Amino acid sequence: MKVVIPGGTGQVGTILARALHSTGHDVVILSRHAMVAPWRVVQWDARTLGAWTAELDGADAVINLAGRSVDCRYTASNREAILASRVLSTRAVGSAIAQSSRPPRAWLQMSTATIYAHRYDAPNDEASGIIGGAEPDAPSTWRFSIDVARAWEAAAHECITPKTRKVLLRSAMVMSPDRGGVFDMLLRLVRAGLGGTAANGRQYVSWIHHVDFVAAVLWLLEREDIDGAINLAAPQPLPNAEFMRALRDAWGARVGLPATVWMLEIGAVLLRTETELVLKSRRVVPGRLVDSGFAFQFIDWSVASRELCQAWRSRGTSMYLNPEARVIPESGDASR
Secondary structure (H helix, E strand, O other): OEEEEEOOOOHHHHHHHHHHHHOOOEEEEEEOOOOOOOOEEEEOOOOOOOHHHHHOOOOOEEEEOOOOOOOOOOOHHHHHHHHHHHHHHHHHHHHHHHHOOOOOOEEEEEOOHHHEOOOOOOOEOOOOOOEOOOOOOOOHHHHHHHHHHHHHHHHHHHOOOOOOEEEEEEEOEEEOOOOOOHHHHHHHHHHOOOOOOEOOOOOEEOEEEHHHHHHHHHHHHHOOOOOEEEEEOOOOOEEHHHHHHHHHHHHOOOOOOOEOHHHHHHHHHHHOOOOHHHHOOOOEOOHHHHHOOOOOOOOOHHHHHHHHHHHHHHHOHHHHOOOOOOOOOOOOOOOO
């Protein structure tokens, strides 16, 4: 199977490329930067059509992960770059598919679980979940994320690709031991004694183990009967306080200092990021994926976190990620 992955140079793209390549699939990464990798890398500008479109003609699938990382301060220039990188790259992929003489059978388009409303009362699945943006007490930065998610999905819907099935991947945070990933960052806090409860700890954390993420993507590539929005998240999201407690237990950390909202705000400024990534309650469940018969390997976070800690210890962050594949943080981390 030939799979083209636009924006596949980040953590998520590397996880997918590594898994597909290791099982004999032909993987092509579309990147704005030249890089050395075990798979083919073709340059594109993530905006306009060019020679790269030939890679889609005759490909079996496209998995578009392109988008500037949201792990930054939401300044006016960063907001513009975050939105444009998603919408323009999606339109470019859609246009390339539309003009292909042999278009791919499947287009998996990255979206985000952040599209759902901040809530504690009930989980968000694809059928009954509440799309966010109307919460009366939500900060403007949270509404911006919802606006981006809506525009991202709208750009995919607007592309006319009658011969190509479209799936929108509303992904939670993908947890793997890779250097620079979400789990690596959380574990760094735990190792430093700072992995305690954030704010009141009630906000839900949605996550998915990288093994299940890859398996779900392969499942969706094969299932011709599935299209539209799909939640990629483990079935059991849990509050931040429980999530961090399980991670501390998995690592063997006795102490995890809690952080108040004002402490998180100061830390976000120093780290050039936003507190939304920590404070927004993302209670997302994979309704359609489970209903389709997909079986998760990692459902319980305490089990998943122990496996991830063991992998981190045994392989090391520099060894687990293929040393020949250089990760570029500007793309491929669009799912948070």
